[in-house]
Structure formats: C-alpha cells, structure tokens
Amino acid sequence: MTATTPSPLTVLGTGAMGTALARAWLAAGHPVTVWNRTPSRAEPLAADGAVIAATAADAVAASRLVVACLLDDASVGAALDGADGSDGADLTGRDLVNLTTGTPGDARSRAAWAAARGARYLDGGIMAVPPMIGRPDSGAYVFYSGSAELFAEHRGVLAAVAGTEYVGTEPGLAALHDVALLSAMNGMFAGLLHAFALLRGTDVAPRDLAPRLVSWLGAMAPAAHTTAERLETGDYTKDVVSSLAMQAAGVPTFLRTAEEQGVSPELLLPYLDLMRRRAADGHGEEDTAGMVELLVRRATDPLPSLPVS
Incomplete structure (x- = not known):
C-alpha cells in the first residue's frame, strides 16, 4: 500500500493533533471517519470531507485501520471499552495505531489489551506540533513500535x-x-530560560542573545555522539577535554552569577549537584557521561519525591 492509494481509516480524537492528522489524511485522498467525545469538536472536519461517527464503536466499525489520538491512555480504554457511556467497540480484525501520548508501560499494557480483543497494535510517538503535520518540508516524524506486519502494511498511509x-x-x-x-x-529549554533570566535588567536584549545561543547549542549538540560512545564502552575517561573536576570547580561561578543577577538557580541545581557528587566520589578525571551512573536507579532504590499527580 502506498500513500497514493486511497485507504479508509478512522481517527479517534479531534483535538488539535487529531484534527491536524485527519485533515492531512483527507488532503492525501484517504476517506476518513472521525469521532470525538465532544461531537461539536469533530463537526468542522465534515467540511473537509470527513464522516462524523456518533460513537467510538461506530467509528471503529467503519475502518480496518483505526488511529487513536486522545488525551491519555485511560481515554483510549474508556472510549473503546465503552466506559465513557457509549457502546464498546469490536476490535476483532482491526489494526489499532495509538498516537496518544503515554509511557512505555502504557504502550505494553495497551498492546496486550488490543491483542486480547483480536486487534494488531502499533504505538506511536509524534515528534511534531500540529502545524507541522501534513507538510513534507516540516521535519515532522513519528516513532512507531509494535506489530511489524501492521507497520509494513500501512506505512504508506502513515507516511x-x-x-x-x-x-x-x-x-x-x-x-x-x-x-x-x-x-x-x-533540559535544553531549562538552560535557555536560565540564560535569558540572567540578562533581565541589563542592556543585553534577548533578541541579541538568541542567535548566540542557537550557534553555541548547535556546536555543542554533537557531544551526544561522544557521550553515546562512552556509555557503550564504559570508558568515561578516554580523550576527555573538559574533566568533571574542572567543570565542578566552575559551579560556584554559576551560582554566584545567578545570585548577583537576582536569578534563582533552581533550573540548574539538580544537574550541578550531580556533577559535584560524581566528582567528589573520585571520578573527577571523567567527563559528564559518567553522571548517568547516578541517574540509573537500582530496583531497591526509592523513587524521588516528585510534584506529579
């Protein structure tokens, strides 16, 4: 199957991303059925040629290929099992592509849930914002994992x-x-915000710093390749240019500068703390790659307290 072969599909969820996806598929010539828990949010797609289904079960029945782009994993289960007050959907023989943002554990559980209902399953992570969808030059792409057969069969439509x-x-x-x-x-955005905060109350305009930040961060980004190599070999000391000890020695300068500028260092403190801890543990000759060892929890380690519901 190719992207030029019309292939009917269903889109569950017409929020900003779901709407962008449905419109892009319609523009590519694919018949699209849509459903949304709040029907009025799906209605504008009718003008683009979409068929509006009254229930999630009706939407699933309309197409073999079903794409879910809902609020969260619980919303997927609620819609398809009928826990939202509608009839449950018959997934037998269906191909479910779940583009709802979730955790790896959510995806594994949902894959097993789909298999138990007779459906093939593919999970997706969208690396784009809605305006990028359907634009070949935007750089938008989606990570997919799960059924290789499903992906191979529908790759053209997904692309x-x-x-x-x-x-x-x-x-x-x-x-x-x-x-x-x-x-x-x-993490990058945290650094950007801290950098801009340091300039508040000075004669340096944010627009003047922005191109320097873009250039600097672009020059630093390839360090990911070096970090990956060190993590794979386990050798954190090979060809180190700026040692952890040297970098940790600069921490007070970061903190004093923030204090002088009246800026909270809270966006940087966790990273700086890990740097100092790793250096203090006798790893000062390494580069920063070894800090991963402080992040990876053992099975017996307690989770840190996080303000997340």
Missing part, C-alpha cells in the same frame, strides 16, 4: 501525514524514544 521511523517490535520503544528526546529538549 502521508509525517515521516515514519519504526524502532522495533517491543511496543514501548516508540514512547521511550519520544520521552527521551522530549526530556533532552526540556
């Missing part, structure tokens, strides 16, 4: 909305890749 990257049969791998990349992004 009509964004690039595809299949990362393995283990259902949790797409979510794991998604969260790993987003975690790195959030």
Whole structure:
C-alpha cells in the first residue's frame, strides 16, 4: 500500500493533533471517519470531507485501520471499552495505531489489551506540533513500535501525514524514544530560560542573545555522539577535554552569577549537584557521561519525591 492509494481509516480524537492528522489524511485522498467525545469538536472536519461517527464503536466499525489520538491512555480504554457511556467497540480484525501520548508501560499494557480483543497494535510517538503535520518540508516524524506486519502494511498511509521511523517490535520503544528526546529538549529549554533570566535588567536584549545561543547549542549538540560512545564502552575517561573536576570547580561561578543577577538557580541545581557528587566520589578525571551512573536507579532504590499527580 502506498500513500497514493486511497485507504479508509478512522481517527479517534479531534483535538488539535487529531484534527491536524485527519485533515492531512483527507488532503492525501484517504476517506476518513472521525469521532470525538465532544461531537461539536469533530463537526468542522465534515467540511473537509470527513464522516462524523456518533460513537467510538461506530467509528471503529467503519475502518480496518483505526488511529487513536486522545488525551491519555485511560481515554483510549474508556472510549473503546465503552466506559465513557457509549457502546464498546469490536476490535476483532482491526489494526489499532495509538498516537496518544503515554509511557512505555502504557504502550505494553495497551498492546496486550488490543491483542486480547483480536486487534494488531502499533504505538506511536509524534515528534511534531500540529502545524507541522501534513507538510513534507516540516521535519515532522513519528516513532512507531509494535506489530511489524501492521507497520509494513500501512506505512504508506502513515507516511502521508509525517515521516515514519519504526524502532522495533517491543511496543514501548516508540514512547521511550519520544520521552527521551522530549526530556533532552526540556533540559535544553531549562538552560535557555536560565540564560535569558540572567540578562533581565541589563542592556543585553534577548533578541541579541538568541542567535548566540542557537550557534553555541548547535556546536555543542554533537557531544551526544561522544557521550553515546562512552556509555557503550564504559570508558568515561578516554580523550576527555573538559574533566568533571574542572567543570565542578566552575559551579560556584554559576551560582554566584545567578545570585548577583537576582536569578534563582533552581533550573540548574539538580544537574550541578550531580556533577559535584560524581566528582567528589573520585571520578573527577571523567567527563559528564559518567553522571548517568547516578541517574540509573537500582530496583531497591526509592523513587524521588516528585510534584506529579
């Protein structure tokens, strides 16, 4: 099957991302049935040619290929099992592609849940925001994991909305890749915010710092390859240019500068603390890759207290 062969599919969920996906598939010539718990949010897609299903069960019955893009994993179960007050959907013989954001554990559980209901399952992690969907030049792509047969059969349809990257049969791998990349992004954004905060009250305009940040971070990003090599070999001291001891020695400068500028260091403190701990434990000759050893929990280690519900 190719992206140019019309192939009917169903989209469950017409929030910002679900709507973008449905419109992109419609634009590519694929017949699309949509369903949303709040029907009014699906209605605008009718003007683009979508068929609006009254219930999730009706939507699933309309197509063999069913794409879920809902609020969370619980919403997927509620919609398809009928826990939201509707009839449960018959997934027998269906191909379920779940693009709902979730954890690797969610994906593994949902894959088993789908198999028990007679469906093939593919999990996805969308590396894009809605305006990037359906634009070949946007760089948008989706990680997929789970049924290799499902992915191979529907790859053309899936590629009509964004690039595809299949990362393995283990259902949790797409979510794991998604969260790993987003975690790195959030760390970068934390550094950006701290950098801009340091400039508050000075004559340096944020727009003047921005291109310097982009250039600097772009130059630093390839360090990921060196870190990966060190993690794979276990040798954290080979060809070290800036040792952990040297970097830890600079921590007071970061903290004093923040204090002088009236900026909280809370976005940097966890990273700086790990750096100092690793150096103090006798690993000052390493680079920062060895700090991973402080992050990886043993099975007996308690989870840190996090303000997450």
